[in-house]
Amino acid sequence: MSDVQIAADVRALRDAAPRPPTEVRVIVRAILAAMRVTLRNLFRTPVTVHYPDKERAYPSRYRGLLALAYDKETGEEACIGCRLCEYVCPPAVIKVEMLKSEKRNYAKTFTLELYACEFCELCVQVCPTDAIVMTKSFDLSTTDRRELLLDKDKLHAIGRQFEQSWATGSKLRDMQGPPKLARAVEHAVEGPPGV
Numbered sequence: 001m002s003d004v005q006i007a008a009d010v011r012a013l014r015d016a017a018p019r020p021p022t023e024v025r026v027i028v029r030a031i032l033a034a035m036r037v038t039l040r041n042l043f044r045t046p047v048t049v050h051y052p053d054k055e056r057a058y059p060s061r062y063r064g065l066l067a068l069a070y071d072k073e074t075g076e077e078a079c080i081g082c083r084l085c086e087y088v089c090p091p092a093v094i095k096v097e098m099l100k101s102e103k104r105n106y107a108k109t110f111t112l113e114l115y116a117c118e119f120c121e122l123c124v125q126v127c128p129t130d131a132i133v134m135t136k137s138f139d140l141s142t143t144d145r146r147e148l149l150l151d152k153d154k155l156h157a158i159g160r161q162f163e164q165s166w167a168t169g170s171k172l173r174d175m176q177g178p179p180k181l182a183r184a185v186e187h188a189v190e191g192p193p194g195v
């Protein structure tokens with residue numbers, strides 16, 4: 001028997017054999033494809049973590065919950081109640097009342113409606129005393145909006161509880177002009193501006 005004859009017989013036998021219906025073949029193929037993906041992912045390192053048992057390390061410039069800070073030298077509240085953050089806030093969620101005092105001023109009241117905050121960081125940027133800051137945490141989820149109306153005490157408590165983000169008003173403003181050393185050299189050569 002020649003090779004051509006054998007090939008023709010094999011083809012004839014294959015054509016004569018009963019074949020599963022097209023739908024069954026499609027389903028089996030889909031199941032195998034899905035199992036292949038499952039098997040591939042079974043041995044991959046997970047990208048998720050078991051929060052809150054385990055927390056990720058946040059980047060230093062993470063923009064999380066807002067907080068009020070204390071003056072690092074005196075330990076007093078850093079906020080002087082100047083209301084700049086209130087004026088600059090686009091959705092107007094900050095309200096400050098100033099308390100005038102002999103040596104310096106304070107915030108008599110300070111409220112921040114966190115549920116409407118845009119996390120734009122403008123309030124941090126304008127603060128002259130680095131009093132309002134962002135923290136490296138978002139951990140204030142709640143189903144009650146009233147808990148997100150933060151008063152001065154709550155804002156200070158957040159500042160004590162969570163690590164502060166890199167940004168402060170002074171650092172952000174410094175980034176906008178030429179570096180301090182370059183400015184000093186410029187003044188030494190050309191004299192201070194306006195002279």
Ligand code: SF4
Binds near residue numbers: 066088093116118
């Ligand atoms: S981050 Fe922006 S929106 Fe939020 S309180 Fe500050 S200025 Fe207002």
Ligand code: SF4
Binds near residue numbers: 082126127128130131
């Ligand atoms: S947080 Fe800063 S900008 Fe806002 S009132 Fe206090 S000192 Fe002024």
